[in-house]
Amino acid sequence: MKAIEIRNKYLNFFKKHGHSVIPSAPVIPENDPSVLFTTAGMQPLVPYLLGQKHPEGTRLTDFQKCVRTNDIDEVGDNRHLTYFEMLGNWSLGDYFKEESITMSYEFLTKELEIPVEKLSVTCFAGDEDCVKDEVAYNAWRKVGIPDERIYFFGKNDNWWIAGEEGPCGPDTEMFYDTGKPKCSEECNPSCDCGKYVEIWNNVFMEFYKDKNGYSKLKQQNVDTGLGLERMTMLLQGKETPYEIELFAPVMEKLSKLQNVDNIESRRIVAEHLRSSMMIINDGGRPSNVDRGYILRRLLRRMTRHLNKLEIDLNKLGEIIDVSIEALKELYPELETNKEVIKSVIIGEKDKFVKTLQNGEREFEKVANRTRNSGKKVLDTEAVFNLYETYGFPPEMTEELAKEEGLEVDMSDYQKLFKEHQERSRLGSEQKFKGGLASTGEIETKYHTATHLLNAALKAVLGNHVHQKGSNITEERMRFDFSHPAKMTDEEKQKVEDLVNDYISQDIPVEKLEMKKDEAISMGAEAMFLDKYGDIVTVYKIGDVSIELCGGPHVESTGKLGHFKIKKEEASSSGVRRIKAILE
Numbered sequence: 121m122k123a124i125e126i127r128n129k130y131l132n133f134f135k136k137h138g139h140s141v142i143p144s145a146p147v148i149p150e151n152d153p154s155v156l157f158t159t160a161g162m163q164p165l166v167p168y169l170l171g172q173k174h175p176e177g178t179r180l181t182d183f184q185k186c187v188r189t190n191d192i193d194e195v196g197d198n199r200h201l202t203y204f205e206m207l208g209n210w211s212l213g214d215y216f217k218e219e220s221i222t223m224s225y226e227f228l229t230k231e232l233e234i235p236v237e238k239l240s241v242t243c244f245a246g247d248e249d250c251v252k253d254e255v256a257y258n259a260w261r262k263v264g265i266p267d268e269r270i271y272f273f274g275k276n277d278n279w280w281i282a283g284e285e286g287p288c289g290p291d292t293e294m295f296y297d298t299g300k301p302k303c304s305e306e307c308n309p310s311c312d313c314g315k316y317v318e319i320w321n322n323v324f325m326e327f328y329k330d331k332n333g334y335s336k337l338k339q340q341n342v343d344t345g346l347g348l349e350r351m352t353m354l355l356q357g358k359e360t361p362y363e364i365e366l367f368a369p370v371m372e373k374l375s376k377l378q379n380v381d382n383i384e385s386r387r388i389v390a391e392h393l394r395s396s397m398m399i400i401n402d403g404g405r406p407s408n409v410d411r412g413y414i415l416r417r418l419l420r421r422m423t424r425h426l427n428k429l430e431i432d433l434n435k436l437g438e439i440i441d442v443s444i445e446a447l448k449e450l451y452p453e454l455e456t457n458k459e460v461i462k463s464v465i466i467g468e469k470d471k472f473v474k475t476l477q478n479g480e481r482e483f484e485k486v487a488n489r490t491r492n493s494g495k496k497v498l499d500t501e502a503v504f505n506l507y508e509t510y511g512f513p514p515e516m517t518e519e520l521a522k523e524e525g526l527e528v529d530m531s532d533y534q535k536l537f538k539e540h541q542e543r544s545r546l547g548s549e550q551k552f553k554g555g556l557a558s559t560g561e562i563e564t565k566y567h568t569a570t571h572l573l574n575a576a577l578k579a580v581l582g583n584h585v586h587q588k589g590s591n592i593t594e595e596r597m598r599f600d601f602s603h604p605a606k607m608t609d610e611e612k613q614k615v616e617d618l619v620n621d622y623i624s625q626d627i628p629v630e631k632l633e634m635k636k637d638e639a640i641s642m643g644a645e646a647m648f649l650d651k652y653g654d655i656v657t658v659y660k661i662g663d664v665s666i667e668l669c670g671g672p673h674v675e676s677t678g679k680l681g682h683f684k685i686k687k688e689e690a691s692s693s694g695v696r697r698i699k700a701i702l703e
Contacts, residue, residue, distance in 0.1 A: 121232070122365055123352040124449050127183050127207060129231045130346070134209045137223055140176035146402035147185045147203070148411060148589065156411040157187035157399075160282060161208035162323075162343045167670060168212050169287045169325060171338040175633050175655035178214040183207050183348065185398060189414050192421070195391050196384040198360040202418065203395035205348040205450070213339030217292075220322050220342045221259040224294065228320070232355065238297045240309050240316060241265055244279060244290030245272040249334050250327070253278075256292045277310055280323040280343075285330050287337060294320040296354050317354060320346045362387050366394070369446045373439055379430035386429065392422040393443050393465075400461050401453055403588060405692040406468045410591075412692070419468045420475075424513050427476075436469055437462055472511065479512030480520070487524055496525070500532040508540065565680050565702055566597040568629060568661075568673045569619070572683070573599050573698065574645070575665040576618040580611055586645070588695050596686070596701050603696045607688045619683040626678030627662040634658060636668075644668050 131141050145164040147157050158164065161184035168174040184206045194200040211220065228234045241260050246252030252272065260270050272278075281288035295309040295316040303313035325341040327334045349361040358364055362371055370390040378386070396418045399411070406416035426433060440462050448455040486502045498521055506512040514537070518528045570590050577585045581603055589600040607615075634642075636656045644658050646668035659673055660666045674680065682703040691697035 121352070121355045123205075123348055126232070126351055126355070127205070127348060127450070130207045130227065131181055131183070133227050133231050134179075134181035134223070137179070139179040139181040139209055142176055142180050142182045144182055144184050147187045147398055148402045148404055156189065156414060158184065159186055159188050160184070161186070161206045161345055162210070162282070162287075164670070165210060165212075165343075166287065167672065169210075169337070169341050169343065170328075171213075172672075174212055175657060178212045179210070180212070181207075181209040185402075187395060187399065187414075192414075192417065196388045196425075198362075201349060201361060201391055201395075203391075203398050204350075207346040207348055209342070209344050211340075211342035213341060216340050216342060217253075217255045217324055218259040218262075220324075220344070221256060221292065222263055224320060224322060224344070225260075225263040225265075228294065232351075234296065234355075236264055239265060240269040240271065240295045240297060242271045242273050242278055242293045242295070242309050244292075245274050247274060250279075250290055253290050253292070253324075256290075256324070260292070271308055271310070273310055280321065280325075281329055286328065287325050287341070288329050288334075289323055289325040289327050291321050291323040293318050293322075298354070317350065319351055319354065320344065360387075362390060366446055366450070367391075370394075370439065370443045373442045374429065374431065377429070377431045377435055377439075380428065382425075382428055385425035388425045389422050389429070389439070390443070392418040392425075393439065394447065396422070396465060397440070397443065397447075397454055397461050398451070400464050401451070401457050405464060405695075407692060416468065419465060420472045420511050423469050423472045424511075428515075433469060433473065436466055440465060475511050476516075479506055479510035479516075482506055482510055483512065483517060483520055487521070487526060490526055497527045497529055500529055500536060503528055503533055504536045504540070507537075562594050562702070563592050564672045565674055566592040567669075568659075568677065569597055569680055569683060569700070569702060570599055571659065571661060571665045571667055571669070571673075572619045572622045572677065572680075573597075573615070573700065574601070574667070575661075576615045576622070577601055577603075579618060580614045581607070588691070596699055599698045599700070600691045600695050601698070602694060604694055606690070607696065612685050612688055616683060616685045622661070622664050623677045623680045623683060625662070626676050627664060628676050629673045630660040631673070632658045632660060639666075639668055642666060 135141055145158050149155060149158050149163065155163065161182065162169065165180070174180065185203070186206050187203050189202065191200045192202055195202055228239065229236055243256045244250065244253040257270055261267065278291050278293065279288065280291045293309070296319045298315055298317060300315040302315060303311060307313060307315060309316040309318070321344065323343040325343050326337055328337050349364065349366065352364045353361045356364055361367060367390050370393065371386055374386045374389055396415060399415050404411055404415050406412055406419060408416070423433070426436070444454045444458055454461065483506060486498055486506070490496070490498050498517070503514065503517050506517055507514055514528070514530070514533055518530065521528050574585070574587050584602060586602045587599070588602055591598040633655060639656050639658050644666045656668050657670060658666060659669050661677060680702055683700060684703055685698055685700045687699040689697050
């Protein structure tokens with residue numbers, strides 16, 4: 121069964137069960153400071169899980185494009201992916217455990233025709249915060265899973281929360297038995313030997329965790345996630361996702377072009393190319409900070425492994441064409457935006473080729489210092505600096521050192537590299553810390569301020585201005601917008617004064633729900649118009665601003681305080697960035 125068939129079966133199944141199909145949010149989140157990328161299907165839905173009414177009702181389903189960056193260095197093995205698609209269905213205070221489990225079982229056994237004997241499930245064992253999940257256990261027994269394939273585990277296995285704070289709850293997970301022999305008598309779904317593969321997770325989201333502990337949410341929700349690539353792989357009887365139709369044509373193309381055979385490098389090129397294309401398609405561009413840095417890292421790692429395969433880098437355009445052809449049934453927008461995608465990727469590849477040349481020059485300096493000091497082993501920190509500062513691959517450093525009769529202490533290097541990985545991982549987790557719903561009073565004010573700033577920029581600079589991204593924290597707001605030139609001091613002052621004028625007028629902020637076509641005809645603006653369903657939420661601020669937005673916002677502009685622009689700078693080609701505060 122192909123990936124597109126599984127996706128369509130899933131959406132149609134839940135539509136038949138009363139769920140509204142909503143569009144995928146972009147991989148670059150809009151107005152969410154807690155993460156660099158959309159990492160889970162529930163992320164765009166947090167306000168609704170906390171009790172806000174969703175325009176499409178209480179039963180929702182979708183496919184969500186996701187990017188997770190914690191394991192970039194693990195990509196190349198047989199399972200890690202940076203970009204993946206998550207199928208999900210939600211109950212917002214509607215059905216709960218028993219109905220959720222019944223539908224999951226029906227979809228797996230009837231729609232996907234997975235034999236019951238291939239399925240095992242896990243439930244929450246209970247602790248001081250939440251009782252043992254006997255309800256889920258009994259629901260699984262009722263549909264036909266025998267006792268010996270129902271397992272109970274604690275919070276590490278069967279409790280889901282995004283970050284350290286936010287909506288959370290016990291979950292039940294479904295596992296596919298690959299048919300491999302048990303690794304031991306104790307082998308069960310918590311074992312990572314490969315016999316059991318997790319395919320679906322149903323979270324029974326009824327708690328909220330903050331620094332004081334757990335409290336009950338206003339409503340009981342169900343939040344589920346099923347990985348499309350993994351399910352496709354299992355149903356096709358493949359060992360890795362790189363063998364399914366989404367990757368196989370690219371893997372084959374790389375095999376034909378390579379002069380050195382390396383399966384790990386082929387996987388890295390195929391995976392990082394796909395991830396990069398999805399990020400670029402949703403507005404991402406390479407840079408040295410935040411998500412731009414992640415994109416740059418993906419593209420540079422991809423280029424390094426093209427070099428390891430000894431593939432002519434001028435063939436990169438052909439490889440991109442093959443990847444888009446393999447993916448366009450799932451993501452037709454890649455075909456539409458093909459030229460932009462190719463331009464960004466090839467441009468970044470060209471920059472990195474120059475970086476490698478700079479790295480080689482820097483290597484010569486390190487080598488000369490080593491020889492002049494009478495040593496034969498390169499200083500480990502200098503070698504690591506070649507990687508961290510110049511993006512220079514350690515294996516290339518080792519190879520060059522060998523040619524010059526020098527050595528690299530790779531065990532010492534790996535120690536430094538692991539410390540670097542840990543810092544990167546913690547930094548990535550820090551972006552997630554605070555949960556996806558940490559929108560307090562000050563962040564709410566900044567949300568409204570972005571609408572006023574957008575309107576003021578249009579008034580001062582012209583109607584070509586459109587929002588390209590934003591990031592909000594308790595300390596400041598950051599706003600990216602389309603504009604070809606640096607703003608003058610006079611323009612910045614005019615924009616600042618205009619925003620403060622809007623604030624002083626204490627204009628009411630109206631929340632409206634209407635059909636998307638009606639909102640567009642009213643002149644409502646949206647950063648990603650195609651991510652919204654037929655019914656949309658519009659925030660109207662007098663005659664100043666009208667935008668499609670998920671909120672939240674203040675009741676009137678007078679609550680914002682004094683607006684001050686702290687900095688205006690370039691973000692990427694044709695995009696400027698303003699950093700501002702409310703005093």
